[in-house]
Amino acid sequence: MSFGLKKPLPTWKEMPPGVVVPAVPSGGKNVWYKTGNWRSQRPIVDKKRCTKCKVCWLYCPDSAIQYELFEADLEYCKGCGICARECPVKAITMVSEMRFRPGE
Amino acid sequence: MTKQVATGVVAIANAVKLADVDVITAYPIRPYTGVMNELARMIAEGEFDAEYIISDCEHSQFEMAKHASMAGARVFTGSAGIGFAYAYEPIVVTASDRAPVVAMLGDRTLDDPGCFGVEHTDALADRDLGWIEFFAEDAQEALDTTLMAYRIAEDERVLLPTLVCCDGHFITHVYRTIEIPDSGQVKSFLPPYNRKYRLDPDNPISIAPQVGSSGEHAYEFRKQMVEAMVAARRVISEACESFSKIFGRKYPPFVEEYMVRDADVVLITLGNMSMNAREAVRQLRAKGEKVGLIRIRTYRPFPDVELREALMDAKAIGVVDCNFSYGSPLGGGIVFNDVRSALYGLPRAPPMVDFFAGLGGREVAVEDLLGMLRVLRNTARTGKAEKNVYWIGLRE
Numbered sequence: 194m195s196f197g198l199k200k201p202l203p204t205w206k207e208m209p210p211g212v213v214v215p216a217v218p219s220g221g222k223n224v225w226y227k228t229g230n231w232r233s234q235r236p237i238v239d240k241k242r243c244t245k246c247k248v249c250w251l252y253c254p255d256s257a258i259q260y261e262l263f264e265a266d267l268e269y270c271k272g273c274g275i276c277a278r279e280c281p282v283k284a285i286t287m288v289s290e291m292r293f294r295p296g297e
Numbered sequence: 298m299t300k301q302v303a304t305g306v307v308a309i310a311n312a313v314k315l316a317d318v319d320v321i322t323a324y325p326i327r328p329y330t331g332v333m334n335e336l337a338r339m340i341a342e343g344e345f346d347a348e349y350i351i352s353d354c355e356h357s358q359f360e361m362a363k364h365a366s367m368a369g370a371r372v373f374t375g376s377a378g379i380g381f382a383y384a385y386e387p388i389v390v391t392a393s394d395r396a397p398v399v400a401m402l403g404d405r406t407l408d409d410p411g412c413f414g415v416e417h418t419d420a421l422a423d424r425d426l427g428w429i430e431f432f433a434e435d436a437q438e439a440l441d442t443t444l445m446a447y448r449i450a451e452d453e454r455v456l457l458p459t460l461v462c463c464d465g466h467f468i469t470h471v472y473r474t475i476e477i478p479d480s481g482q483v484k485s486f487l488p489p490y491n492r493k494y495r496l497d498p499d500n501p502i503s504i505a506p507q508v509g510s511s512g513e514h515a516y517e518f519r520k521q522m523v524e525a526m527v528a529a530r531r532v533i534s535e536a537c538e539s540f541s542k543i544f545g546r547k548y549p550p551f552v553e554e555y556m557v558r559d560a561d562v563v564l565i566t567l568g569n570m571s572m573n574a575r576e577a578v579r580q581l582r583a584k585g586e587k588v589g590l591i592r593i594r595t596y597r598p599f600p601d602v603e604l605r606e607a608l609m610d611a612k613a614i615g616v617v618d619c620n621f622s623y624g625s626p627l628g629g630g631i632v633f634n635d636v637r638s639a640l641y642g643l644p645r646a647p648p649m650v651d652f653f654a655g656l657g658g659r660e661v662a663v664e665d666l667l668g669m670l671r672v673l674r675n676t677a678r679t680g681k682a683e684k685n686v687y688w689i690g691l692r693e
Contacts, residue, residue: 205517210456210525211395212518213494216501226506
């Protein structure tokens with residue numbers, strides 16, 4: 194069942210019924226469904242303040258915080274700001290995407 | 298098999314018990330409340346065991362039914378009128394997620410003004426969403442159709458939710474003698490529900506994520522639904538045949554014809570009013586008039602082929618619409634326009650007349666139906682419909 198992960202896209206006969214797609218294994222990334230372009234604010238981590246406690250990683254509803262980097266994967270981060278809100282040392286600031294150039 | 302004098306709601310509850318349903322989701326709205334009550338009693342008294350969830354509203358009720366179905370449970374739910382309309386969103390996705398939920402719809406007048414009586418608009422307004430729709434004529438057929446609905450909905454070739462529509466009050470709350478089959482018979486008729494793609498922690502899949510938000514896949518999924526409806530036609534026929542072998546009651550899969558073959562004039566009905574229509578036809582036949590009746594049993598998939606075959610030689614056709622469709626073509630009802638569309642292109646398409654009747658649960662008496670047949674007789678004689686639409690029994 195490779196639907197959604199191959200090209201060319203499957204025909205209606207090849208697709209499993211009922212809007213079913215294989216789940217991405219835990220920790221993996223769905224390369225066919227990137228949500229980073231939903232974001233209007235970007236989490237910026239102050240590495241000097243960060244204590245690597247992993248609270249941001251725990252709270253991120255989209256598993257977009259990368260485990261060892263303590264930074265959001267911008268291809269997937271939707272900019273919800275939960276990490277910034279939960280960070281116990283206030284190391285994360287949400288910055289408007291308007292402040293960045295395209296591709297930055 | 299046992300015989301019992303019972304209402305339609307008790308008949309349906311018995312079908313749910315016999316189908317050994319795993320999950321029931323419920324929220325009260327008359328006349329569906331009657332099924333709820335009876336099922337609650339059965340479970341409380343240990344007659345059978347099912348997860349019985351009372352919801353906070355119809356929206357959650359149908360959502361829960363959908364999820365339970367996708368996890369592999371056999372599910373029963375139901376509603377009526379405006380309650381069903383409140384569940385519109387889960388109704389849409391239950392079909393597109395291919396969850397074979399079976400729901401009883403106690404057809405009820407859409408508000409306002411609030412009436413308990415039957416109108417078919419609640420079911421017919423949702424006819425395009427991927428639910429199979431059956432219309433029962435009486436309590437026995439409601440029971441039997443509920444059993445058939447599980448077999449049809451859960452078939453791998455179909456996997457579509459199914460609605461068993463029962464006229465509010467006239468079927469749901471009128472006492473009739475019903476035959477309740479044995480569980481052994483039901484076991485041989487109804488295979489267990491075994492879903493290939495299911496919510497299962499050991500074999501994770503995603504059902505209905507927002508894949509292809511630019512439309513890469515939705516178009517293909519729509520085509521799958523259309524084909525499932527096509528496949529349903531064969532599965533419905535198979536189920537009716539097998540049902541008559543096991544239970545001895547024979548139902549035509551799509552339309553029930555009564556004295557249609559040589560009829561000049563044919564009336565088309567849905568649901569319980571067909572009983573009176575049959576009596577009206579019988580009375581006129583006794584006087585030598587060539588009249589007939591078609592009762593539509595399966596509304597989705599729509600019996601276009603069957604109607605074309607049956608009506609090829611008719612000289613005038615009348616449709617009784619117990620629903621409304623404001624601003625529709627010719628100001629006609631939903632059934633009228635669907636039948637008319639199915640007959641378009643027939644070499645000698647007969648003139649058609651629409652009769653609104655019974656809205657708000659008003660009785661459609663034999664005399665009313667005799668009046669309709671008289672209008673059709675004139676239409677057949679002149680070859681032209683004097684008016685497209687009649688409102689029968691309207692105060693004016």
